[in-house]
Amino acid sequence: QVQLVQSGAEVKKPGASVKASCKASGFPFSAYFIHWVRQAPGQGLEWMGIISLSDAATIYAQKFEGRLTVTLDASTTSVYMELTSLRPEDTAIYYCALDYDAPLDVWGQGTLVTVSS
């Protein structure tokens, strides 16, 4: 079945970077789009960016421009989200989500990133 499986939890110090992965399966990898969405503790959902799986083109929310890089590896059907210059307010669950039959209708289980000194 169509599935997104994300990498495990990370603990990082302020100023460090984190790179989370999202492995896709169950669909033709090159034909779709994957989003990254985050959720701080007790807060709502925040859209971060999107990558086209056909040509790796990306669009980022302006808030993350310069700190966020989303890439893909077609050989492993994986998408990666790297966030640099981490600060405590980046502590959140980071989700990948696929536009399959509908916008963001398939979600990964989330990766908890904790930023703490």
Next chain:
Amino acid sequence: DIQMTQFPSSLSASVGDRVTITCRASQGIRNYLGWFQQKPGKAPKSLIYGASNLANGVPSRFSGSGSGAEFTLTITSLQPEDFATYYCLQHKTYPRTFGQGTKVDI
């Protein structure tokens, strides 16, 4: 960016109640509006896309309506498993933007 204003932020309801949640866009988005349900500790789940289209496997007690800038999610006959937080999302332009969420509890 398109701002999505969702209300109420929370509501209390009982099993069997009819519940309505509203989402207003800061500019017209035609029918590019989705609704998501999130339970504690879980990833969001797609309920509605294109303002009124039910996502795969979603029970028919959920329905969406509206176009332009004002949208509603209606749950007829609330079930115990429907107690959750609901979010709207505009999928017309980038950046995609979510509403602030509506927590439905007892």
